[in-house]
Amino acid sequence: MAKNWEQELIAKAESRKALIGVVGLGYVGLPLVAEMAEAGYTVLGFDVTQRVVDTVNQGVSHVQDVPSERLARYVKAGKVSATTDLSRLGEPDCLAICVPTPLSKSRDPDVSFILAATDSVAKTIRPGQLVVLESTTYPGTTRELMLPALERSGLKVGQDFFLAFSAERVDPGNPRFHTRNTPKVMGGITPACSRVVVAIYQPAIETLVPVSSPEAAELAKLLENTFRSVNIGLVNEMAIVCDKLGVDVWEVIDAAATKPFGFMKFTPGPGVGGHCIPLDPHYLAWKMRTLNYRTRFIEVAGEVNSQMPEYWVEKVTAALNQQSKAVKGSKLLVIGVAYKPDIDDIRESPAMDVIRLLQQLGGVVEYHDPYIPEFREEGLTLKSVPLDAARVRAADCVVIVTDHSSLDYEMLGREARALVDTRHTVATRTKRKAK
Numbered sequence: 001m002a003k004n005w006e007q008e009l010i011a012k013a014e015s016r017k018a019l020i021g022v023v024g025l026g027y028v029g030l031p032l033v034a035e036m037a038e039a040g041y042t043v044l045g046f047d048v049t050q051r052v053v054d055t056v057n058q059g060v061s062h063v064q065d066v067p068s069e070r071l072a073r074y075v076k077a078g079k080v081s082a083t084t085d086l087s088r089l090g091e092p093d094c095l096a097i098c099v100p101t102p103l104s105k106s107r108d109p110d111v112s113f114i115l116a117a118t119d120s121v122a123k124t125i126r127p128g129q130l131v132v133l134e135s136t137t138y139p140g141t142t143r144e145l146m147l148p149a150l151e152r153s154g155l156k157v158g159q160d161f162f163l164a165f166s167a168e169r170v171d172p173g174n175p176r177f178h179t180r181n182t183p184k185v186m187g188g189i190t191p192a193c194s195r196v197v198v199a200i201y202q203p204a205i206e207t208l209v210p211v212s213s214p215e216a217a218e219l220a221k222l223l224e225n226t227f228r229s230v231n232i233g234l235v236n237e238m239a240i241v242c243d244k245l246g247v248d249v250w251e252v253i254d255a256a257a258t259k260p261f262g263f264m265k266f267t268p269g270p271g272v273g274g275h276c277i278p279l280d281p282h283y284l285a286w287k288m289r290t291l292n293y294r295t296r297f298i299e300v301a302g303e304v305n306s307q308m309p310e311y312w313v314e315k316v317t318a319a320l321n322q323q324s325k326a327v328k329g330s331k332l333l334v335i336g337v338a339y340k341p342d343i344d345d346i347r348e349s350p351a352m353d354v355i356r357l358l359q360q361l362g363g364v365v366e367y368h369d370p371y372i373p374e375f376r377e378e379g380l381t382l383k384s385v386p387l388d389a390a391r392v393r394a395a396d397c398v399v400i401v402t403d404h405s406s407l408d409y410e411m412l413g414r415e416a417r418a419l420v421d422t423r424h425t426v427a428t429r430t431k432r433k434a435k
């Protein structure tokens, strides 16, 4: 009689005897490794970057959300190890694929990392394996790109092996929600695939949300991130509207937010950054273009958000003008270059655009960021300078781009000769303190 792989995998989940493989050990993969190990599984991590594998094996974490002490505990107990040897992809019972999904230069989806990982898995796939795509991507990727590649092995999905999509929703640096307590949406190619993926993840994630297909799960993730992009775009446009009308946008937002239903507070800022919000909606826009449909909200929000650095640079120009100065030759101190507060990630950070635009106008730009000691981005190389009252006083204008919580905003507000605060953080914190 043919083996019932579904029952076998569910039993291995219950006994925690399933070996979990995580492919791609970055911001998403490493926290998943930690949660799977915490749940009692043994985890084998795969990455194509030797340095990443070496540090994981030394119990040293390169991801802020996974403290090294925690990782070292699992490594020491033999619960976590990592390898660059992709010929070992046949060993785990479950393979969670957490590779990057960037955009190409023409802002089309670049699924080459998913294709490469799928090719590697296809070479070693064996009966009784579950493959889960966690990377954010356009609807149809799991069924149209991965399934045919994996079925070329001669194995049948839902019977010999299982395939599902379950996007990671982790919000790096969030002190309240992390991989374990953020509900996880998952959709299998067949009902058996859904049952298996739920059984494997149940011990590691508090709330699982099964949906009827991988496409529904893929779209849920894109809806979430498009929702954020569109609402940030809306509130950024409202900031411009209020500015032109001479009304304080923050007062307007706070007043609107007193409505106990039907309103959700978003705040304006320097634009959007990170590996998700600026990129993911374009995956959906691209897919819809292939079906002759233009997703207008996505385009408009992207346009408004990407113009915000220019808006803030105009504010710097105006602030310098008040002191009868030009941007050219002025000393400008940028505070915060990470794409959001309290994290060490500069991917797609609007701070890069702000700095580049100021330099193009001849500004002499320095920055301070406690999380980013230095960076090299598309021709820009800068080192963080220490932050003290003398340096703040020496700047012709201070520009707050990212409001890390550890900084002394009172001092910034007091000492800066001119201040452009894209996050309204000095006023907000001063008001909070006064209360």
Ligand SMILES: NC(=O)c1ccc[n+]([C@@H]2O[C@H](COP(=O)([O-])OP(=O)(O)OC[C@H]3O[C@@H](n4cnc5c(N)ncnc54)[C@H](O)[C@@H]3O)[C@@H](O)[C@H]2O)c1
Binding pocket: 023, 024, 025, 026, 027, 028, 029, 046, 047, 048, 049, 052, 098, 099, 100, 101, 113, 116, 117, 134, 135, 136, 137, 167, 168, 169, 170, 171, 172, 274, 275, 276
């Ligand atoms: N960073 C976030 O906040 C976040 C949140 C939710 C979802 N996501 C999504 O998760 C996915 C991964 O993002 P990330 O931020 O973890 O990326 P990352 O760049 O931090 O990590 C990806 C890792 O995958 C490795 N890799 C690349 N190709 C590989 C291959 N063929 N085989 C094995 N390893 C390979 C890289 O070396 C890297 O270490 C993306 O689709 C992203 O959109 C990211």
